[in-house]
Amino acid sequence: MTSTADAPRLRAFARDDADAVIAFCAAHGPFDAGLLRRLLLDLTSGPAGVLVIEDREGPALVATVVDRVNNILDAANLETLGVRAPLTADAFMQLVVEPAIAFVRGGERGALSVGLHAATMPAAGAEAALRAAGFAHAYDGFEMKRPGSTPPADAPHPLPAGWSWRTVDAALADEAHAALGEAFRDAPSASRVPLEEFRRWVAAGASVYRALLDGDRVAGLVQIAARGSHGELRIVGRVPQYRGRGLGPRLVAEALRLLREGGAGDVELSVEAKNDSALSLYRRFGFDVVSKTPVFMRRLR
Numbered sequence: 001m002t003s004t005a006d007a008p009r010l011r012a013f014a015r016d017d018a019d020a021v022i023a024f025c026a027a028h029g030p031f032d033a034g035l036l037r038r039l040l041l042d043l044t045s046g047p048a049g050v051l052v053i054e055d056r057e058g059p060a061l062v063a064t065v066v067d068r069v070n071n072i073l074d075a076a077n078l079e080t081l082g083v084r085a086p087l088t089a090d091a092f093m094q095l096v097v098e099p100a101i102a103f104v105r106g107g108e109r110g111a112l113s114v115g116l117h118a119a120t121m122p123a124a125g126a127e128a129a130l131r132a133a134g135f136a137h138a139y140d141g142f143e144m145k146r147p148g149s150t151p152p153a154d155a156p157h158p159l160p161a162g163w164s165w166r167t168v169d170a171a172l173a174d175e176a177h178a179a180l181g182e183a184f185r186d187a188p189s190a191s192r193v194p195l196e197e198f199r200r201w202v203a204a205g206a207s208v209y210r211a212l213l214d215g216d217r218v219a220g221l222v223q224i225a226a227r228g229s230h231g232e233l234r235i236v237g238r239v240p241q242y243r244g245r246g247l248g249p250r251l252v253a254e255a256l257r258l259l260r261e262g263g264a265g266d267v268e269l270s271v272e273a274k275n276d277s278a279l280s281l282y283r284r285f286g287f288d289v290v291s292k293t294p295v296f297m298r299r300l301r
Contacts, residue, residue, distance in 0.1 A: 006056055008087060010095045013050040015041065021052060024059045025082030030119045032227055034206040036081060042197060043068050049103050051096050053087065060085040061122055065100050067109050069191035073138070075111035075297055076104045077191065080120040092123035093133060105300055113138060113297040127294065135296035139188050141272050142279060143291045146256075148229070148265025150286035156250050165254060168209035168221070173202045176211055179218040183237030187272055188295075207234060210254060212247065220247045222255040231264030236281075248281045256285065 013021070022036045031039070040050055049065035061083050067076035078100045087095065097114065104112045114135065116126055123129070159165075168176045177198045184190030193201075202209060207225035211218045219242040223235035233255050238247045259267055269287065273279050279289065 008053050008055045008060055008085075008091055008095060010099060011052045011054050013047045013052050015047065017052070021050070021059070021062055024084075025062050027082070028084045029062075029080075029082035030117075031081060032225070034204075038201075039064050039066060039079060039081060043193065045107055046103075048099070051099055053091075053095050055085060057085075061087060061096070063096050063100070063122070065103050065112075066191065067104060067107050068197070069193055071188065071191050072186060073111055073113065073188050073297060074109055075113040076100075076107070076109040078112060078114045080115075080117065080122045083120050083122060086121060087123040089123045089125035089129040092126055093129050096122060097130070097133065101298075101300060110301050111297055111299045113295050115141060115293050115295045117141075117143075117293045118291045127296070130296045130298075133298070135298040138295050138297040139272055141270055141293040141295060142289050143293065144269050144271065144279070144282050144287040145290045146267040146282075146285065146287045148267075152260065153253050153256055153285050156253050159250075162215050163219075164213050166211050166213055168202055168211050170199070170203060172211060172218070173199050175218050176202075176209055176221060179211075179221060179239050180235070180237055182239050183221070185240075190272075207232075208258065209235075210258065212251060212254070214242070220251050222251045224255050224259055226259060226262045226264045229263060229265045231259035231262070231267040233259070233267055233269040236269075249284070252281065252285050 018040055021040060022033055025031060025036050026033050043066045044050060044064050045067050049067065051063045052059055053061040063078055063080045065076050065078055101112055114130060166172060177195050181192050207223055210222050212220040220238045221235060225232045225234060236251050256267065269282065
């Protein structure tokens, strides 16, 4: 029988705790320190949106409510960032989901979505517990990986006259932000950060945004990040009026070229897909599905 002293509990989070919490999440989850800092400090609207669950050994699980974003579902996202000791389903609902619901109800978003990522599974039986609490399956996310041993992709045909590549800088940040909003306006999982936040990301240079320009107009974008020999393809987006014109392969090929030149071997990406055929673009470049993340959502007003 578990004593009261041994039972997991929710600990209040303060910004002064950030470095220790980030170190815990980096050691017990799939996210890098830069992204963790944004998730914990910038993309949630208050300290109560960070849920630190501890037991007698210290932090056991950390999650955050990402609500400073806009998406088509008007949903905040409950992201589990690091797990040392998974909870019971009841404890997950009581200590994580219920406080997250209360936090969202006090803010601007109208729904809460919860993804159950295999690498940060918060509790055995989490899906059944979410369904019992009124959450319904909304969509699936897929994690894909391209091994470093995969031969380089064939170079695409030269760009048409008037087209060019440009790394997004401060001068292009506003147009790139608008283009991303257009490219992902119908994607349930896409979260559009505020413009000021996007400008800070571009200025910080923690990841690279690369724009494909038709004259002076942004037609497509990729975002990449590298950690040593590990690469991430974070965004592949085409502005709607340019879909069906072969931009997807160009964008993926450019991202892989930049990552390879930067020394990245294995490359990973996460993508929302409604069916298997939607993954075909990435399979053409040697990516394979390594895990599937079901996302559940509940309307709160």
